[in-house]
Amino acid sequence: MHRTTKVLVIGTGFSGLGMAIELKRRGEHDFVVLEKAADLGGTWRDNSYPGCACDVPSHMYSFSFEMNPKWSRMFAKQGEIFDYLKHVAEKYRLRPHIRFNTKVSGAQWDDEAKRWNVTTEQGDTYTAQALVAGVGALHIPNVPELPGIENFSGKAFHSAQWDHDHDLTGKRVAVIGTGASAIQFVPKIAGRVASMKIFQRTPPWIMPKADREINGWEQKLFRALPFTQRAYRNFVYWTRESSALGFAVNPKIMQFAQGIALRHLKKQVPDPALRRKLKPDYTMGCKRVLISNDFYPALGYPNVDLVTDKVSEVREKSIVDSAGVEHEVDVIIYGTGFHVVDSFDYLDIQGKGGVDLAKQWRQEGIETYYGITVSGFPNLFFLLGPNTGLGHNSVVFMIESQIRYISQCLQLLEKHRAAELDVRVEAQQEFNEELQRKLTKGVWTQGGCKSWYLDAQGVNRTVWPGFTWRYWMRTKRVRAEDYVLTTAAR
Numbered sequence: 001m002h003r004t005t006k007v008l009v010i011g012t013g014f015s016g017l018g019m020a021i022e023l024k025r026r027g028e029h030d031f032v033v034l035e036k037a038a039d040l041g042g043t044w045r046d047n048s049y050p051g052c053a054c055d056v057p058s059h060m061y062s063f064s065f066e067m068n069p070k071w072s073r074m075f076a077k078q079g080e081i082f083d084y085l086k087h088v089a090e091k092y093r094l095r096p097h098i099r100f101n102t103k104v105s106g107a108q109w110d111d112e113a114k115r116w117n118v119t120t121e122q123g124d125t126y127t128a129q130a131l132v133a134g135v136g137a138l139h140i141p142n143v144p145e146l147p148g149i150e151n152f153s154g155k156a157f158h159s160a161q162w163d164h165d166h167d168l169t170g171k172r173v174a175v176i177g178t179g180a181s182a183i184q185f186v187p188k189i190a191g192r193v194a195s196m197k198i199f200q201r202t203p204p205w206i207m208p209k210a211d212r213e214i215n216g217w218e219q220k221l222f223r224a225l226p227f228t229q230r231a232y233r234n235f236v237y238w239t240r241e242s243s244a245l246g247f248a249v250n251p252k253i254m255q256f257a258q259g260i261a262l263r264h265l266k267k268q269v270p271d272p273a274l275r276r277k278l279k280p281d282y283t284m285g286c287k288r289v290l291i292s293n294d295f296y297p298a299l300g301y302p303n304v305d306l307v308t309d310k311v312s313e314v315r316e317k318s319i320v321d322s323a324g325v326e327h328e329v330d331v332i333i334y335g336t337g338f339h340v341v342d343s344f345d346y347l348d349i350q351g352k353g354g355v356d357l358a359k360q361w362r363q364e365g366i367e368t369y370y371g372i373t374v375s376g377f378p379n380l381f382f383l384l385g386p387n388t389g390l391g392h393n394s395v396v397f398m399i400e401s402q403i404r405y406i407s408q409c410l411q412l413l414e415k416h417r418a419a420e421l422d423v424r425v426e427a428q429q430e431f432n433e434e435l436q437r438k439l440t441k442g443v444w445t446q447g448g449c450k451s452w453y454l455d456a457q458g459v460n461r462t463v464w465p466g467f468t469w470r471y472w473m474r475t476k477r478v479r480a481e482d483y484v485l486t487t488a489a490r
């Protein structure tokens with residue numbers, strides 16, 4: 001099947017759905033959304049592990065134009081966020097635009113026709129004037145190649161591909177990793193497994209989680225007087241925004257928050273030997289800051305062990321650590337996160353002159369303009385692209401800023417009757433120099449850790465350095481002078 005469309009959107013998470021809504025809002029109905037899975041929802045469809053929830057309050061972690069007065073908790077669980085996204089798709093009648101089970105395998109820019117030619121694994125082809133990639137920053141599970149894993153005869157799966165048919169009751173379970181997902185699912189399963197060995201490489205900073213049910217009267221108030229919900233959302237936004245000071249301006253400010261986290265650790269872990277293993281030796285914020293009230297207590301269960309020696313070998317029914325201790329296990333659960341800086345290696349995008357985007361980024365480092373456009377790749381737009389992730393606030397805020405920006409770019413094309421919009425190399429270079437200058441001052445570089453925010457050269461290609469309102473201000477209006485607009489050859 002071949003189809004020509006004006007705008008082709010990839011992905012149906014917050015990014016793809018938000019973009020589709022914006023297109024409809026401005027009267028553009030000639031667009032198609034491609035989704036590789038059988039359902040929409042992205043992160044919130046894939047991550048169904050026990051205990052999965054957002055870690056930015058739901059009143060902020062949702063679209064600003066589609067507030068949900070019915071959130072049942074401060075930090076909604078996966079099912080509720082998944083339902084919210086499904087509700088959004090229904091309300092804005094997005095489903096007719098979505099092609100499910102359609103995985104984009106490549107995109108080539110046709111310099112003559114000034115169009116993107118997109119191919120899918122299913123053999124369909126699309127031609128589009130603009131291509132918007134909302135493929136997600138955290139969606140390709142990162143499964144470490146543990147030595148000897150091929151000999152393991154038990155069950156092994158990643159937290160984002162949770163096997164709900166596999167009953168863990170009474171099983172000996174190994175958990176690899178103590179990141180954001182692991183600290184959510186460990187307390188939910190620790191009580192029913194026979195034993196649990198948690199392999200920790202680096203301890204995370206963990207803050208208390210200010211979670212609670214949202215009362216009926218609060219929900220009624222939010223429904224009856226939407227401005228109260230808006231005010232609460234703003235309160236959450238500015239409270240979180242203030243923490244950017246410690247991340248980006250002066251990492252020393254983090255000492256205050258570290259004090260809170262250390263008191264939390266002391267209160268929840270009475271055993272000093274275990275506490276020592278759990279105390280991070282880097283500045284808070286260098287890696288993602290986690291929130292939990294039940295992870296530390298779960299480590300105190302008699303059937304749970306925290307192993308800080310590395311995995312050196314996997315055998316048929318066991319894991320051997322670097323101290324030579326053999327741990328017998330039936331199941332291995334990877335809480336090892338996602339391919340982030342290398343997630344672009346999976347994209348096969350060829351721009352002007354057949355330049356391969358992934359290859360260019362591997363050789364020269366990942367550079368974009370505001371994480372949205374890339375010089376030499378006209379009419380291609382990223383949502384939640386490089387250096388627009390956050391450690392302190394809701395990425396939906398960033399996604400909405402990007403959607404607005406892309407919408408303006410499309411309007412610019414129309415206004416100038418242009419066929420091609422390409423960001424100037426100088427604008428991109430200048431932006432990246434400033435970006436990296438700021439990032440090197442921040443906690444991600446100064447904090448004394450190695451994180452998934454950094455590429456193999458130690459350069460931060462993931463987070464936005466600091467305040468999100470700055471990003472909003474700077475992307476509020478597209479500077480036409482930063483772009484070359486070209487009309488189609490006659």
Ligand SMILES: Cc1cc2nc3c(=O)[nH]c(=O)nc-3n(C[C@H](O)[C@H](O)[C@H](O)COP(=O)(O)OP(=O)(O)OC[C@H]3O[C@@H](n4cnc5c(N)ncnc54)[C@H](O)[C@@H]3O)c2cc1C
Nearest residue numbers: 011013014015036042043054055056103104135136394395
């Ligand atoms: C467990 C978990 C909890 C999180 N909690 C928070 C939080 O509290 N606050 C926060 O700000 N962020 C959080 N995040 C980050 C989260 O990923 C983003 O907030 C947001 O959901 C990203 O939306 P997205 O649409 O950009 O990407 P995704 O939700 O990842 O959606 C991408 C979509 O693109 C599809 N796709 C990818 N490649 C292709 C292809 N080649 N062809 C077709 N379709 C494709 C995928 O199937 C998917 O549906 C969390 C992430 C995880 C994993």
